[in-house]
Amino acid sequence: MLIRIRSKDGNFRHELDSNADALVLLRKISEHSPNIDEDTVTISNQPRGAETKLSSLKGRTLKSLGLNHGDLVFVQYKEKSTGPSIQAPPSSSQAASSTSTDATHRPWDLVQEDPVDVYWRSKDGKIPRQRDPQFCKHGPKGMCDYCMPLEPYDVAYHKEHGIKHLSYHAYLQKVAPKSSGATQFIPPLNPLDYRVKVPCPTGNHPSWPSGICTSCQPSAITLQSQPFRMVDHLEIASTDVIDRFLQAWRRTGMQRFGWMIGRYEPYDKVPMGVKAVVEAIHEPPQEGELDGLTLGLPWEDEPRIRNLASQSSTPMTIVGYIFTDLDPREEDRTKNVYKRHPGSFLMSSLEAIFAAAMQAANPTPSKSSSSGKFSSRLVTAILTGTEDGAIDMSAYQVSEQATAMVEADMIEASVDPGIVRVKEEDRSVDSARYVPDVFFSYKNEYGLEVKKSAKPAFPVEYLMINVTHGFPQNPVPVFQSTQFFIENRLIEHQTVERVLTQLSALGAPDIPDSRHRKPGDAQKAFELAKFLSDWHLVAFLDTTQLFPPNDMKVLMKAATSPTIMSDASQLDPLIATDGWQTLMTFTRENAPAQQGSALGSVMDEDIPQDILDQIAAEQAAAGGSGPASGAASGAATPGIKTCPHCTFENDAASTDCEVCGLPLS
Structure with missing residues (x-):
């Protein structure tokens, strides 16, 4: 088959066997470049980019490389150094390692x-x-x-x-x-x-x-719809x-x-x-x-x-x-x-x-x-x-x-949100920005395709x-709960004490593994499984250092188990970990302090006063509607259900607590 070669020495054609080794190309290239450094020869199917070192293709046939009759191969290389150089020969193991590295x-x-x-x-x-x-x-x-x-x-x-x-x-x-x-x-x-x-x-x-x-330098750019x-x-x-x-x-x-x-x-x-x-x-x-x-x-x-x-x-x-x-x-x-x-x-x-x-x-x-x-x-x-x-x-x-x-x-935002600005070229050493010609095409009022320069600006739709x-x-989410407080919110504050309170309300310390559970423990185990299957809870526990890395893996797998809500035995590996036992110890110690706590007001206390004032003003102006509607004011409000487990104030239409996820009774 005929293979065309293009290098800085010119264009050449060679008749080669499709089953010949790829290094045949190297010998043909060397014929036209006597001072070539064969270790630096690269080939590509395009003028610039995607270069592959030719020596790394040893043992592969031209056909297996995807080369066909008439294909054009672009070649680049460096010339041998003319100055004397002394270099220790590589050992046999180093040479074998180098060849293997280049090939694979x-x-x-x-x-x-x-x-x-x-x-x-x-x-x-x-x-x-x-x-x-x-x-x-x-x-x-x-x-x-x-x-x-x-x-x-x-x-x-x-x-x-x-x-x-x-x-x-x-x-x-x-x-x-x-x-x-x-x-x-x-x-x-x-x-x-x-x-x-x-x-x-x-x-x-x-x-x-x-x-x-x-x-x-980069070529001119024509903005097109990506296929x-x-x-x-x-x-x-x-x-x-x-x-x-x-x-x-x-x-x-x-x-x-x-x-x-x-x-x-x-x-x-x-x-x-x-x-x-x-x-x-x-x-x-x-x-x-x-x-x-x-x-x-x-x-x-x-x-x-x-x-x-x-x-x-x-x-x-x-x-x-x-x-x-x-x-x-x-x-x-x-x-x-x-x-x-x-x-x-x-x-x-x-x-x-x-x-x-x-x-x-x-x-x-x-x-x-x-x-x-x-x-x-x-x-x-x-x-x-x-x-x-x-x-x-x-x-x-x-x-x-x-x-x-x-x-x-090359581009920056503009005052008009629908327009992108093309930056000016800058040859200073600090920025050294080169901006080629940029074009975009559109159909004019006569239905003809027109190409226009994108400088100084073009519509953002082209990007x-x-x-x-x-x-x-039929939703089947990995996480069964979204009730735990969310990280980095001023209106919600994640604390270990809140986790301990909710675990205590669920009776977590008294829930054994599936082998020792009594009939009355089954419902508690499922409620605990749902509580733990919460991304924000697991992500927070990962920051507390209560769970070693291996125990966190067990917790994450339990929280994301597809059968956790139908098979509570998925909790058994978690219950057996040292991290879980440590968490249960803290839960037991924290239990007496839970009586009379007003955890439901934590969200309100975390809201800055200026935001509370703004919420109150918007509610007064809109009759209690709008995005701030539903924000608690700290006082008893008609149409509010207070959770008996964590004392959080929920909307009257809620059936489960937004915080602990337990039923409102």
Whole structure:
């Protein structure tokens, strides 16, 4: 077969056997470059990026590398040093180790992908079709063009079902079909990078900003709709998760932010689709305001939270983040302003840039990428007002182009939330920002496609990717309770004493393992299991140092066991741990001090006086309605149920206590 080679020495053609060893290429390249350093030779299927060291491909045939007749291979190398050098020869073990490392330790070979990626890589993704009674003329076991399965990237199927974006794995099938029979020696995906290459690959001039050439500068950018999306659907495991998150806003009127804890699963509504399932929302330290919030980054507690989430019965991780943008109407405080719609903006430029920064910090491990990482599955969810004044959620991601532009420091937010500004080029040593030409296209009033410069600004929609969202019809959440106080809230205060009080009210110290339980202990065991199956409780206990690391793993697995509410024996491993016995000892010692305590007033005492004054003013102006409605004032109020277990004041319509989760009697 004919293989074309392009290097800095020129273009060359060679007739090679498809079953020849890959190092045949190295010998052919050396024929035209007598001073070549063979250890530095790299090949690629594109002019820049995705280079693979040729010596690492020893033992593989040209056919197995995916090379076909007429293919063009781009070659780069360094020349041998002309100066004398003395170097000790490597030992035989070092040489063997070096060869083995070059052959196997490529970034994409070492990647451990998410279970959902492992699942879809084992499937062909074909879309099955039934026999067409009108056009199919064959028998029930036959197949023709009218009933044969479709490829997962079939354009007509996506258009018919209103699917705007290909799923990630359908896109992979399109760019690198599994049926091609050849193993690609270079992964098909290459992360976008709009930064100047430093140093320049040619080495012919000083590095940027002192010098620049066509080899190290990024090409012009044309903003386009991304054909694929990394996540096709956002699923909230239970409505209680969102209601509990909104409770802080309803009590104070201040906006809130939270990291969504969950996992990724196959999504059957899209060919080879992926959905993010949210089981809990963890709220980091923040300062909420009426029209925004302040968030501290980097998040110091992130490693602990990720580690804790990974220890659940079904490992979880951070799948995205959610925040509120709610503003009650002046004329009716029970309804919210409809501010995000196609006529204004759906996602502000500041939010899009923040999303790009977060996605860049959370890349997706991928065996199909030359770097071992590609794009991100982090989802942005926004809770805001609808046209009728209710509250609804919208979900988005930003494109690979958005992430690359933010990493290159090319864009910034503008005063108009629907517009993104392109920064000016800066050749100073401190910033050294290079901004290539940026274009975007649109259809004019005559329906013609027009390309326009994106400088100085362009619509934020060119960076956005829509993600569908919803709730399951038959919820089966991992966490059975959302009643424990939530971290980093001024209106809720997590304390060990509160945990001990609630455990004592449940009779936890007197509940033995399943082998020694009496018939009357069964209900108590199930109530205890529900109380412990709470993300915020487990995350808080992880900070108390009452449980050693191994015991925390046992607690996390018990709290997330799918059968914990039907089989209370799932608590047995937890009850046997030293950490649990220590906690029960403190619970017994704390029991006498519980009588006469007024724990229900803790939430009120934690609310700053200025917020209480604001709540009172809003209630007076709106007749007790609005986001602050329901905030306790500390005095007896009609329509309030006081919990007999922890004395917390609940709404009259409640059947279970919002704090301890026990029935109100």
